[in-house]
Amino acid sequence: MVSWTNELYQIYEYNSNREFEPNEPVMLPVAHSTANAQIELTIGFDGNFKSARAVEKSEAVTVIPATENSATRSSGICAMPYADKLIYIAGDYSQYAEGKKADNSGHFTNYMNQLRAWLASEYSHPFVRALYSYLEKKHLIADLVEAGVIKTDETTGKFKDKEKISGIAQEDCFVRIVINTSEDRIETWKDKSLQESFISFNSDLMGEKQLCYASGEYAAATYKHPSKIRNSGDKAKIMSTNDESGFTYRGRFSDKEQAVSVGYEYSQKIHNALRWLREKQGRTIDSLTVIVWASAMQDIPKCSESLIDDSDFDDLPAGKEAEIPSTVPKYMDLLKKRIFGVREKLEPNTKVMIMGLDAATPGRINISMYSELESSQYLANIEKWHSETAWLRFSGKLKKKMVNSFSVYDIIKYAFGTEQGAFVDCDKRVMRDNIIRLLNCITNGARLPSDIVNALYQKASTPLAYDKDYNHRAVLETACGMIRKQRIENGKGDVSMAYDPSINDRSYLYGCLLAIADKAENEAFDPDERNVRVTNARRYWNSFSQRPYTTWCIIEERLRPYLNKLGKAQVRYGKWINEITSKMDAAGFADNTRLEPMYLLGYHNFTEYMYNGNTNKED
Numbered sequence: 001m002v003s004w005t006n007e008l009y010q011i012y013e014y015n016s017n018r019e020f021e022p023n024e025p026v027m028l029p030v031a032h033s034t035a036n037a038q039i040e041l042t043i044g045f046d047g048n049f050k051s052a053r054a055v056e057k058s059e060a061v062t063v064i065p066a067t068e069n070s071a072t073r074s075s076g077i078c079a080m081p082y083a084d085k086l087i088y089i090a091g092d093y094s095q096y097a098e099g100k101k102a103d104n105s106g107h108f109t110n111y112m113n114q115l116r117a118w119l120a121s122e123y124s125h126p127f128v129r130a131l132y133s134y135l136e137k138k139h140l141i142a143d144l145v146e147a148g149v150i151k152t153d154e155t156t157g158k159f160k161d162k163e164k165i166s167g168i169a170q171e172d173c174f175v176r177i178v179i180n181t182s183e184d185r186i187e188t189w190k191d192k193s194l195q196e197s198f199i200s201f202n203s204d205l206m207g208e209k210q211l212c213y214a215s216g217e218y219a220a221a222t223y224k225h226p227s228k229i230r231n232s233g234d235k236a237k238i239m240s241t242n243d244e245s246g247f248t249y250r251g252r253f254s255d256k257e258q259a260v261s262v263g264y265e266y267s268q269k270i271h272n273a274l275r276w277l278r279e280k281q282g283r284t285i286d287s288l289t290v291i292v293w294a295s296a297m298q299d300i301p302k303c304s305e306s307l308i309d310d311s312d313f314d315d316l317p318a319g320k321e322a323e324i325p326s327t328v329p330k331y332m333d334l335l336k337k338r339i340f341g342v343r344e345k346l347e348p349n350t351k352v353m354i355m356g357l358d359a360a361t362p363g364r365i366n367i368s369m370y371s372e373l374e375s376s377q378y379l380a381n382i383e384k385w386h387s388e389t390a391w392l393r394f395s396g397k398l399k400k401k402m403v404n405s406f407s408v409y410d411i412i413k414y415a416f417g418t419e420q421g422a423f424v425d426c427d428k429r430v431m432r433d434n435i436i437r438l439l440n441c442i443t444n445g446a447r448l449p450s451d452i453v454n455a456l457y458q459k460a461s462t463p464l465a466y467d468k469d470y471n472h473r474a475v476l477e478t479a480c481g482m483i484r485k486q487r488i489e490n491g492k493g494d495v496s497m498a499y500d501p502s503i504n505d506r507s508y509l510y511g512c513l514l515a516i517a518d519k520a521e522n523e524a525f526d527p528d529e530r531n532v533r534v535t536n537a538r539r540y541w542n543s544f545s546q547r548p549y550t551t552w553c554i555i556e557e558r559l560r561p562y563l564n565k566l567g568k569a570q571v572r573y574g575k576w577i578n579e580i581t582s583k584m585d586a587a588g589f590a591d592n593t594r595l596e597p598m599y600l601l602g603y604h605n606f607t608e609y610m611y612n613g614n615t616n617k618e619d
Contacts, residue, residue: 016029016272072226093141274291306407324402351374408442460472513581
């Protein structure tokens with residue numbers, strides 16, 4: 001078997017027996033699954049009914065014992081060993097149901113025979129005896145009706161039509177069990193003694209032992225592997241061997257046993273570990289789920305987020321301002337401190353795994369990405385990414401400028417999304433298809449995809465596509481960060497986040513001219529017009545990026561009346577324009593070909609310089 005199964009097996013062994021925090025997901029035991037319960041039944045140790053209630057959706061997920069067959073049931077009759085649907089556990093179900101489901105004798109018999117076998121085994125448990133004693137009275141639904149949980153039709157006495165509990169039709173509800181002892185109220189889905197009892201009982205039900213290809217040991221094998229990996233309703237599987245028509249193994253093996261054999265316990269542990277990791281720290285976009293973990297579950301930097309997140313400032317003491325990196329040295333100092341803080345806590349041999357799970361079909365999960373890295377390499381790659389993609393950005397939460405990197409979600413939505421109301425967003429499928437590409441850049445050091453950078457260039461060059469200026473500003477800042485990253489990868493050197501008067505690049509200088517025209521015209525507007533009117537620089541921005549020389553002539557001509565309105569301030573803008581144009585030779589200035597992405601950095605940097613730099617105070 002491949003290494004990811006061994007890593008998951010180690011995660012299970014490392015975590016299954018420890019005490020979990022109150023709000024932390026719990027690792028499922030072997031031979032157990034989950035179900036969403038709609039009804040909670042409380043009975044006594046003596047098998048008598050106590051009470052019942054409807055279960056809210058927020059608390060519906062319930063751990064249940066499950067045999068090899070019942071865990072994968074889709075049709076036919078196959079009872080769960082303990083908690084199950086009404087059609088299986090209610091002996092009086094037929095008195096209240098109508099239609100095809102009215103006769104549940106096969107379901108009830110199958111359930112009771114299995115429960116009786118558990119009760120008669122050497123692994124019996126008092127909770128099994130209590131439930132069996134109650135259910136054999138065949139009075140469950142009558143008790144639920146009397147408790148007001150089940151509603152019946154006043155005329156027919158049957159299940160009330162279209163009545164639901166937590167969104168599920170009454171007749172299809174799943175029931176979980178609470179046992180009232182003389183001293184306590186025990187939620188059986190959390191009781192370890194009951195879980196261990198069933199694990200031992202289920203072990204005796206398994207077939208003869210075979211060689212497990214994963215562990216190299218002889219153990220009871222399974223060909224019915226768990227589902228519910230990405231969520232509690234997920235039917236897709238990573239492992240499946242249900243093709244009995246000969247197409248899967250034709251020409252290679254005579255049967256599936258010769259192709260692969262995986263031990264039941266091994267399969268249970270790796271799938272339960274994967275589900276636990278997904279619930280604990282996975283991120284799902286559309287059908288894609290991404291999970292990143294360290295071999296001993298140590299805390300590691302998230303690879304999909306920006307270095308500084310808004311949540312970093314959620315717990316600030318009252319009256320204390322957030323310390324934010326406003327310059328590159330401060331940002332790099334913070335980055336190195338965070339990486340060093342993680343590195344010194346990790347053991348030398350710690351590995352980091354990155355896994356992407358996607359649904360190739362409704363029944364199959366594709367491992368779209370899997371990487372194993374030494375923790376030192378992972379941290380080095382993360383540090384490199386955050387260092388080379390950082391840019392001066394505006395924090396909406398803090399209302400301040402800060403140097404920060406970008407999350408993969410921001411990069412993708414600004415590259416391929418559109419303005420939808422107050423914010424920019426993109427199709428979930430587009431997000432899903434590009435996340436893996438960017439994660440490969442971050443964790444494995446792959447080159448930044450040029451189509452993403454080009455998409456950001458195009459979006460940033462069309463400011464009129466955004467009604468909200470802050471959305472275009474975010475797109476522009478993201479584009480600048482990715483352009484900077486691409487230049488470093490292409491060996492063209494780093495670019496300052498502030499205006500650099502030593503840069504004579506044609507595109508950069510044209511971007512500076514666009515910034516001057518935009519600010520000058522905006523300053524000439526009346527105060528109440530500045531957030532409403534669009535400057536000529538923005539109106540002609542896209543044309544400017546494609547044909548800078550001819551478009552600049554138009555912008556400059558239309559700028560003159562606004563400069564005249566500025567009075568003495570026009571001297572400052574005139575001086576800036578002359579300063580920039582003097583750096584370009586005649587041929588470069590008259591070159592009307594498309595501007596390179598560097599012009600966006602020139603625009604951004606000179607805008608910052610005009611607003612926050614050293615302006616000529618003599619004006």
